[in-house]
Amino acid sequence: MPTPRSIPAILLAATLIGLTAGRPQPAAPATDATLALLTTRGKAPAAALLSRTQPEPPPGARTLRHQASPVSVQRSAQPNSAAPNPRPYLHFARTGPSVSRADHFRVGSITKTFIATVVLQLAAEHRLSLSDPVEHHLPGLVHGPGVHGRTITLRALLTHTSGLYDFTAVTKGTAPVTPALAVRTALVHQASPKRRWTYSNTNYVVLGMVIEQVTGNSYATEAEHRILRPLHLTGTSFPGARTTLPSPHGRAFTSGGRDVTALDPRVAGAAGELISTLADLNRFYAALLSGRLLPAPLLREMLNTRPAHGRYGMGLYPRTLPCGTTVWGHNGRIVGSYVRTAATRDGRRVVTFRVNTDKTADPALESSLLAAEFCPRTP
Template identity: 60%
Template sequence: MPPVRTLLAAAVVLVLVALPRAAASPHTAPADDAFLAPLVTRGGAPAAALLVREDDGTRYAEAGQDIDRADHFRGGSVTKTFVATVVLQLAAEHRLSLTDPVETYLPGLVRGAGNDGRALTLRHLLTHTSGLYDFTADTGGTVPVTPLQAVRIALTHPPADRGRFSYSNTNYVLLGLVVERITGHSYAAEAERRLITPLGLNGTSFPGSRTSLPAPHGHAYAADGADVTVLDPRVAGAAGELVTTLADLDRFYAALLGGELLSPRWLREMLDTRAAHGSYGMGLFPRRLDCGVTVWGHTGRIAGSYVRTAATVDGRRVLTFRVNTDAVASPGLEPALLAAEFCPRTR
């Protein structure tokens, strides 16, 4: 059990640190900060932090110990937004079509137990409507595997109904292989060249098999309190390998939704949720808050880290929060925090 857990009983030691905001901000009271401490007390995390990016600057808050604004952490499935953006850029360059069968790029690979890459398109993979089994259901997200091993694990199981939304990490492992087949470079190298370097995301990387986090970083804890800061990222691969920072995720999603990375046509394609019946676009999903506002973004969960990025559809306001454990124990806390930031407030 990490020592920081012993601090949870004394709520008075929880620290909220908020940077000042310009007076012109439409949110004069940072109500979302008040929802951060409960992520530690009721959400079961040793520590939590958030960073909001908007037109008039940024605002940071933290709760608990051993967490900092500049920390590197594992981003989990926010990796999927990066991979989907690369695929859509390749589509814009006419190097692939979303209607192409998976078989076109990975001949003979997706076969077995009723799975057939000839009947699956890249759109199926991007929107999680392929029906392919999620390999991490067998590995528990803790066993390092190569992409081919991940796919072979998935193919020992029959598919779910094709065309029905069913979230599966296998889809994005396959997309990583497709990117490599088309470009001759790994998905990581393409994401670095196309996204990370142009946007100056200096804290973001694809670590490959590197088990340590870059400095600075805090500790990461499993739900049972075990320290899992050292982790082989190959447990997730193209579905969740990324290491990043709060500021980099805010910058990336602001740039993506603001039209810096995709043309209007391809950004509309990314936000189109019809294939997944409203549940998912391509590397992004919408969340309609109780006040009627819809935000876009992604969650990321990997051993020792949970992160959530949400943004307005134009990317002008972005919030990223994270906890240094696997999940938020109280499910109502996340939507409450998002509503505090994105829903209009009466004065």
């Protein structure tokens, strides 16, 4: 039974609830209509999207760093503007059968952003230098036609300017390989010219091996300790050799319609094995770009695209939209799944969308969806 002192508080709470219930909900963003095109014009079985917008804190509020802020709202909601760190607006949309907001799915090359973040954290701790040659950490590993570990730096691996051949061009992303075999497969082929940007999954397989050599732990263990647990990314995991997805999950299909939900993640390893959720990816990129995972100088280094001639930073790449807005993030393609995360430079606005197939019939829909999310709409 409420005490006399608690009655005013109850009445105030009831009033606030009533005001909130009567407040009109935000209109569905333009992305919803574009998302639907992924299953019609794009011919994907299903698609889903989650956007996250963090409001500016009130003037004078102190923003906490290096601490993950929990996200508990389930739908678009008005944040409490009096809170020092108001909760973000969230908007979820889906189209097609058997896809939900809580689904776990394979994120492919988005794994690279996690790996790059671990390497840069180790650089911040002076346990390695981005100028270190690969040979310094993995002697004898990289030695092939036109390429040697003495002349390839960790920076070159991070920015895809090492020249190392992409091992998945041989395996087609379907044959499980060990990291050493992935490197040997790449070294059979002629390297690209030095300092030319050439995207290669081999680079990040080697970085995974460097992390293990420097720390004594696998790249998965280091990422779990440094990123997943601090940010409470409970839906994110490095499956290793596990072929199943955690529950809940939907089905995954090739562009030809074959069910490939069960997949050996060793087809990608450190270049693309990660499993995650829409909410976890949004939280990760928001934390990274807002400066909660890296010191400012190393975050600037991560976003420096000059070594890759404007194409790529370190585990991230920019995309300038037709309205002039530049977003940062990564895409991920692995058998049965395509995922894209993009965010503003400050991490306050993030969107992740996915389809449960590895190829859509109209690739231009990705640009349309990002523009619908990030470009201002004219009245």
